[in-house]
Amino acid sequence: MVTRECPRIGQYSSVELRARPSADRQGSERRVRSRVSTAVVGVWTKAGNWKGKASHLVSALSLAVCVANWNGCDTTGMNDSRVLGVEQTSSQIVVKIRGETAVIYQLAGGWKPYLKEFRNARGINVIRDSPPDHRHHHGIMFALRIDGVNFWEEQEQSGRQQQRRLLPVMEGAVSGVSYVSFGQELAWTRPGDPLPLLQETRRLAVCFSDELGATLTDWRSVLTVSQGRDEVVLSGPNYVGLGVRFAASMDRGGVLRNANGPSGARATDGVEARWTAYSGSLGLGRLATVTVFGDAKTPPRWFTLDEPFAYLAATLGLDRKPVRLVGNSRLELRYGLAVWNTNPEPTQIQALYDRWQALTQTLPQ
Numbered sequence: 001m002v003t004r005e006c007p008r009i010g011q012y013s014s015v016e017l018r019a020r021p022s023a024d025r026q027g028s029e030r031r032v033r034s035r036v037s038t039a040v041v042g043v044w045t046k047a048g049n050w051k052g053k054a055s056h057l058v059s060a061l062s063l064a065v066c067v068a069n070w071n072g073c074d075t076t077g078m079n080d081s082r083v084l085g086v087e088q089t090s091s092q093i094v095v096k097i098r099g100e101t102a103v104i105y106q107l108a109g110g111w112k113p114y115l116k117e118f119r120n121a122r123g124i125n126v127i128r129d130s131p132p133d134h135r136h137h138h139g140i141m142f143a144l145r146i147d148g149v150n151f152w153e154e155q156e157q158s159g160r161q162q163q164r165r166l167l168p169v170m171e172g173a174v175s176g177v178s179y180v181s182f183g184q185e186l187a188w189t190r191p192g193d194p195l196p197l198l199q200e201t202r203r204l205a206v207c208f209s210d211e212l213g214a215t216l217t218d219w220r221s222v223l224t225v226s227q228g229r230d231e232v233v234l235s236g237p238n239y240v241g242l243g244v245r246f247a248a249s250m251d252r253g254g255v256l257r258n259a260n261g262p263s264g265a266r267a268t269d270g271v272e273a274r275w276t277a278y279s280g281s282l283g284l285g286r287l288a289t290v291t292v293f294g295d296a297k298t299p300p301r302w303f304t305l306d307e308p309f310a311y312l313a314a315t316l317g318l319d320r321k322p323v324r325l326v327g328n329s330r331l332e333l334r335y336g337l338a339v340w341n342t343n344p345e346p347t348q349i350q351a352l353y354d355r356w357q358a359l360t361q362t363l364p365q
Contacts, residue, residue: 084208086169086180092116093169095180095206102215103206105182106138111154112161113184113202114141118290120215120341126288128245133309137245140337142221144318145236146197149190152240159190159197167203174362177212177355181205181364187226196226198325205363213344214352218363219335225327234331235322238270239303241315242335244290250280251309258302259350265306272299275336275353278312279343287343293336293353300335334360 085096095103104117106129116139117125127139136154143151149159167183183203187196205218219242225232246254257263258273268276277291292314294300300314314335316323325331336356338349 084171084178084180084206086171086182088169088182093182095182097206097208097215102208103217105204107166107184108163110138111136111158112138112141112143112151113163113186114138115204115217115337118215118217118337118339120288120339122286122341124247124282124286124288124341126247126250126282126290126339128247131245131248131309134245137243137311140242140244142202142219142242144234144240144316146188146234147190147232148235149197150236151188152236157191159188161186161188161200164199167201170364172364174359177207177209177359179205179207179218179363183220195228197229197232199224199226203364207359207363212352212355213348214338214340216352216356217337218356218360219337220360220365221333223325223331223333225325225329227327229327231324231326233322233324234316234318236318238315238317238319239311239313240318241300241303241313242292242333243303243311243313244278244292244337246278246280246290246310246312247282247288249283250278250288252307254278254280254306254310256304256306256310256312257346259346259353261346265304268302269304270301272301274299275349276302276304276312276314277349278304278310280310287341289340289343289349291336291338291340291349291352293338293356295334296357336360 083098085099087094091107091109093105093107094101100123101117102119103115106114106116115127116129118127118140119125129139131137136152145151146159151159151161163184164187165185167185170181172179181203183201186200186202188198188200189196201222203220207216207218255263256265256268256276256278258268258271258276260271260273262268274296275291275293277289279287279289282288292312294314301317303313303315305311323331336353338352
């Protein structure tokens with residue numbers, strides 16, 4: 001596995017594969033680069049006869065590699081991870097595949113962080129942020145109720161997920177799959193209470209390989225009780241968890257199906273399954289399929305809806321059995337998100353599910 005920590009913010013992205021130099025290093029970097037360039041050109045222009053000159057060329061190239069490493073670039077095992085790029089501002093992280101936006105994650109600016117855009121291979125966004133009928137539906141979001149405080153809807157007494165720290169952006173490749181990984185440490189707070197109810201460490205990884213056939217994102221959330229509290233209770237209606245609101249064109253006429261075989265909202269709602277998929281129209285004869293994967297050891301209980309609009313949520317079944325989380329314990333949740341620009345066969349979905357399960361063992365934690 002190759003992993004590199006990328007610089008933060010602005011014009012320097014993972015594609016450049018180097019750390020942004022500090023002001024006092026820029027001059028020395030220019031001088032060293034100039035010497036390397038001169039050394040390589042000198043060897044090349046004088047190497048009309050290669051005999052006896054190979055060692056000089058190797059030395060010059062070795063020096064170039066050392067400068068690359070000195071600049072913060074790990075050249076060991078480099079592959080096509082450079083097809084992935086990441087741009088970061090104070091409010092968003094944008095991940096691109098071959099220069100085209102694939103995922104936009106909203107870091108701040110509202111009640112909770114969430115995936116604002118999730119695009120298929122044609123570059124079409126398949127999720128919807130804050131539609132008029134449910135302003136609190138934000139693309140792909142994760143929320144529950146904690147000790148009765150509502151983190152799902154966004155009302156006067158609702159709780160907020162507030163960033164405490166931005167995790168470093170990591171970029172690398174594993175098992176032939178390139179990834180960009182990013183995340184946050186979040187405090188789940190309620191109005192008027194300085195002590196958070198819950199702490200969350202959230203890390204996402206956008207994964208790419210041509211053979212995957214879909215845009216794939218891994219989502220990992222680790223929930224712990226805030227220091228100073230003995231316990232909290234996780235609860236909520238049957239739709240709270242990791243929820244997906246689809247693009248307006250997909251609201252009606254789509255098809256829901258799950259890993260167990262059944263299709264349709266009635267057959268997929270309220271049941272446990274390793275994955276559930278929704279296929280819908282994007283207009284002009286185009287189609288998209290969005291699938292949410294759940295952990296094989298503890299499959300989610302699914303909330304599915306196909307009217308008056310389409311909705312899909314991977315839940316913990318908290319409406320049936322609330323979860324008590326005590327101090328010094330943690331709850332780890334793992335989800336996969338995939339979007340195809342086709343209507344894949346169940347065997348194709350299951351194959352990607354199996355690949356995602358293997359990747360979760362090696363992606364940055």
